[in-house]
Amino acid sequence: MARAGIAATPAGRPVLSLDLWWIPRGMVLGLIAFVIFGPLANLVLWTVAERWYFPHALPLDYGFSYWGRVFAARGNAMDSLANSLIVAGLTVVVALALAIPAGYALARLRLPFRAAILIAFLIPQAFPNLTVYVNVARLFYQLGLNGTIPGVVLVHVTHGLVYAVWIATAAFSAIDAELEEAARSIGAGALRAFLDVTLPLAAPGLLASAIFVFLESLDEFTGSYFVGAPDVNMLPLLLYTAGAGGNYQVASITALLLLIPSIGFMLVVERFLKSDVLSKVGR
Structure with missing residues (x-):
């Protein structure tokens, strides 16, 4: 000043x-x-x-003529948007279904090699995506998963699981274990104490975890290309095709469609993911 x-x-x-x-x-x-x-x-x-x-x-x-072309009946934008939202939603469901029990176990139980388990979830991020997805596409083709939404969801889950598990572990670690013990002392079972006490307290962190996974899935290109294309159209694939063809208007409109939920959801993450949860990440 x-x-x-x-x-x-x-x-x-x-x-x-x-x-x-x-x-x-x-x-x-x-x-x-x-x-x-x-x-x-x-x-x-x-x-x-x-x-x-x-x-x-x-x-x-x-x-706004290019907006009309993008959302025209013959355009692929609506199908790509629908596929992207469906895949991202299913990815969140599968990732959280795996991350909630895994995060709770890593936060509450004295597991051997706990740090190694957490690091293991980083392995999909440690290797070049291109070489990994080429081999995944070959394997999925043999299993009949190539060019299908379940196949794309499985690929997205492998990338989103690191966010889901690490943030879920931090969310459960930030909750005092004595609260569960108090519920157990007045007659609640282990499952009841988890559902009524621990899970509601961890909900903000789990919501942030779900948002991270959703955004990761929404923006994933390499896995969507090698496993889903050309049968499963996604917004990142439409963006790549338009940009490579020099159609910058369509590419920019598609990029804006991807940008709006990213900004909105990150504002939600900033609201719900508190410092006490962030301090527990990786611990």
Whole structure:
């Protein structure tokens, strides 16, 4: 912030002084804002650009005709959007069904090699996706899962499980075990204590876990391409096809469809994923 003050000269006359450090600070903040919001502004412009080519800095014509083409009956956008939402929803269900018991066991039980188990969920992220999915596609083709929604869901679960298990473990670790013991002491069984006490308290963390898995599935391209294409159309595949074909309007509209839920859900995560849960991640 700029600092202004009144200083006295040797003659005793007051002189206004001004701290000019706000100039470089403002320039740095402006540069950061441009780096973050510049590409987003360019994306939004492309969604309404009818004609835009070099050397013009702004579109020559604006309109929504490309929105009509994207959502036309013959377009693939609605099918791709529906498939993406279905796959992401099923991925969340499967991932949480595995992550809730796994996270509870890792948080409450004294398991041997607990740290190694947690690290094992990172293995799918440790190898290049391309080589892994080529072999997965070959295996799924033999099993009849290639080009099917269940096959795509299985691939997405392997990537989303690391978020689901790690955050679920942190959520359960942040809950005092004495609360369960108190419920057990007044006659509640183990399952009843878990359902009535532990699970509701862990719900915000589990909700954040579900959102992370949903967003990971919604944006997953490599697995969707090698396992699902061309039978299962997804929004990332439509984005890639439009961008590779030079149709930047369609690609930008598709990217905006992917961006809106990401921003909205991340705001929800920021609200529900508290610092006490984050401090338990990986512990």
